[in-house]
Amino acid sequence: MLKISELAAKTGLSAHTIRFYEKHDLIRASERSEAGYRYYNDSDIRRAEFVKTARNIGFSLEDISQLLSIRVDKTSHSCQEVTDITQHKLDEVNEKLSELESMQNTLQILLKSCCGGPEKATHCSIIEALDAGAVVKNRSAA
Amino acid sequence: MLKISELAAKTGLSAHTIRFYEKHDLIRASERSEAGYRYYNDSDIRRAEFVKTARNIGFSLEDISQLLSIRVDKTSHSCQEVTDITQHKLDEVNEKLSELESMQNTLQILLKSCCGGPEKATHCSIIEALDAGAVVKNRSAA
DNA sequence: TATAAGCTTAGAGCTGACTCTAAGGTCAAC
């Protein structure tokens, strides 16, 4: 049985965050001391680590909530539900990736165009490009 | 001279957003009608388009604020200041890109591992992987 | 002249994921 600070040390989450996750039903403390202190048993700890892993991968708290409800009652859910959540997340990631790649591209072009020196910015090609509408299609579907 | 809704149409920003940007000193209406209506002259319009372009590229409002102050007084600023802002943004973008690539990678691996069918999730390999701590180093330096 | 569309403001609300505060109770060590 771990106390909250011990679970925090074990998972790398802060005690604040653990309480916050509890509010959102992601992490549970099966027991409480008489004084109200949270105590985490092995099952709670595994659940907390599941949450941490999913969070590390990039799932939202809402996604994790769904994954958890599948995890606790696997027979009532299908693999498809799990892959749907995962695929949806992957789609999001891919979308953000292409936005960021576009930004990267534009920024690199801008940087190449400018001397970057101590010269006055009177003819700075970055400022000029922005003035001219140096648009590469970003943020299209943010 | 454009009214706010006309500037909105021209830039693709909403009137709400234009007012919001004005609050943050990004966009200006040089004139006001007697009734208080905003009127944008050519210089205001160019400034608004500069803002829109910078925003499209992915610069934060704070970045844009700095870029604008360079733009309005180029002789007091150097190209280096401009490239510093741009390089800093590129660094940010690169960092996010590598996080997202890592997520993409993990999600793809998870998806490949699971049948995704209507089977009960009893042995779902995604859930199992999350339980086992399927960590690929994401979010390390978010 | 009446109606509708458009404009004004200050300020609140939204998103997601924390992060912190205040005010107080508990516990272990010395």
Next chain:
DNA sequence: GTTGACCTTAGAGTCAGCTCTAAGCTTATA
């Protein structure tokens, strides 16, 4: 028995960038 670290709660604050609301003027059109 007292210090100090740790725990509790509800609720507020943070970030960025909008987005919307309410209440009331103004302007253009029919």
